[in-house]
Amino acid sequence: MDKGLRDNKKTTLDDVTKLLEEMPEYKNTLAKPKIRVGAKDDFAGKVFVNMSGGTDGGEKVARAYFEAGVGTLVCMHMPENVLKAVRKQNIGNIIVAGHMASDSVGINELITAIEDRGIEVIRMSGVIAPN
Template sequence: MNTQEILHIALKLAGLQDTPADSGVVVAGENIRKIAFGVDIEVAELLLARELGVDAVITHHPKGGLPMVEFHNVMSNQIDRMVTAGVPINKAQKALHERMEEVSRSHHVANYDRVMSAARLMKMPFIVIHTPADILAENLVQEHLDKCLGNTGKAVVKDVVEALEQLPEYRNTLAKPIIRVGRESDYAGRVFVTMAGGTSGGANVIRAYFEAGVGTLVVMHMPDDAIKAVKEQNIGNVVVAGHMASDSVGINQLICELKKKGLQVLRMSGVIEP
């Protein structure tokens, strides 16, 4: 199997026709049988992977080239998710705009060639698979919570956390799901999962969700300034499911598919065993 075929498997599994800006083949390779897959791959992980005799390395978070430089453009995908939640499309776009510019500025000054050049010099096939895995995680977690919580309208935020911990990645992680805004006994209301779209949309995006009728937002992670702002808004609840665990929910679905194709996959650098 080659690197492009592996990427295609991820796209197909996530229901994507085109390769998102934050994903792609960084260093192409052929005859791949053994893969190392990590949430974050730096030069040290590439060296370790070579010592372990792998034929290719997959990183979840973009670590080089266009997937890193164009990362902010993927955030526009959050608009579709916000619209699904009931946010008017024009409001969704405006709520996201400032945060997209902030992420763009941050990545514009980053060393986008550091890991990529190391992989290239090592002749190590290197793939970035970010948005496809996040979509898989978002879909699975939403379906699971819908099934567990039902439509009684009486679920509280503690029920959301307990339902998350039924999934193996959240059960096995050291960083358990946690309530960042709200209390265990607060009514959850409509529970909505947002995990794809690059990174956190920030306080304005979260407010837009709440104003559209979402009662509890389930996210991978949230920066402190956004948590502070959302607490001040005093509209809804936020459950931070956990970064490594949530990433692993999507990654493990892809790993399962790659194994079905006969590939050996080593989990490393943050990927939690299911």
């Protein structure tokens, strides 16, 4: 994300979602990244990828990111009550990238390292292959 957004000083939410969709895991999933707070032409500001295990932290955590200068949170999922609170407060943007594709980005790094050692790995149970 940093490399893809570095040279674009006027990054929009649409730019962020398009960059995500260039990654094989997001390209190969039916659940594409979706702008949940904000509009595609809105300025993204500082983009922070928050892929936390099991929880999103809730409204207070989202607000803390925005108050610290983050313009857009990219996360696996976000409960409707948090999305509603962020919309109401008009404090930032949220892009939900999707759980399985996001998990797959990380797990594929591990799988590739294992395969590089000559071990065959069969991806299943929702892991989205990078090719």
